[in-house]
Amino acid sequence: MMISIILTILFGASLLCALRAALGPTAPDRVVAIEALVALMIGVLVLLGAYYNASIYLDVALVYAFLAFLGTLAIAKYLEGQGVET
Amino acid sequence: MSSARLPATFLCLWATWMILTTSLDPQELVVGAVVSAFIAVVSYEFLFHGGMRQKLHPKRLAYAMAYPFAYTWAEIKAHAKVIYYILHPRMPIKPGIVRVPTELRSDFGITGLANAITMTPGTLSVDVVGEEPSLYVHWINVDTTEPDQTNMKIARPFERFLRGIFG
């Protein structure tokens, strides 16, 4: 019961972040909004893992966090306008 | 000293593997040993500088134990402040980028300070310059732009501990 309330509130928060990602005037705005969305989704995944008592959700969350981190760094490097160095 | 660096790196990586897999099955352990040996051979040169005696100096350990508490306190205060700005109907913020000089000299210390400043909401390190190390910090509510005052207000809570830990 508590968990479904929490998940509903987190869904609202994700909608707000998605709205900013859609509106955001510049590219870094969108990146920041999507970064927050990823953080919220990691929280949701771990919560679902606790709810269904399945630890496979945690592996998904860990890999998701790692790939999102690498993606953010790559986009930041690209936005600096110097091309991608080694 | 370089003789102990490779095994130390290997053991840290292997322990991380065991925590991530959470099983003591022989198969898992062997695969983990092979993978962490490979990564340790590739990357051991980047980690663990200096001697063991100097690393486990009691004063350093004391600072390292006290740092999380000071850090958590700073974090709670910064969160309360930023949540107040978000929920205030007119948003009374005065953002700006200020220069914060620091007394830290080692690379690890400056990295730790920049990360700590970024992790506390309300301050965000934008750039670092090397000559007489100083950080350019985006501050959500600029009280002052004088370098001494900004150092007092932004960096002082972390600087004392980081100087004790990293020198």
Place this chain on the structure above:
Amino acid sequence: MIEIIAYVLLGIGTACAIIGAIGILRFPDVYNRIHANTVVVVGGAIFLVLGAGILGGISAFTVKAVVIALFLFLTSPVSSHAIARAAHKSGIKLWPKSVADKLEEEKR
């Protein structure tokens, strides 16, 4: 007992997550939005992960959840800093009502 602690952590995390999301929507420019993003990650996600980790008692699940929280804690400042630096280098202006920009003055 441990369930109460877990629900307190989850409550703090949920509150910080929704407030940070409102902040991301309301703040006027990229740099201010990154402050709100820090609220979402540190106050929101890390507390949610820790709370969900101890919801079913201390076990292997908790250890993995702590590893995820530690990973978020270590990588979040790096990506925030990278985005802020990239935004400033690619010439995105601060909010017009900003007080000072010492970095821009230094470059000139």
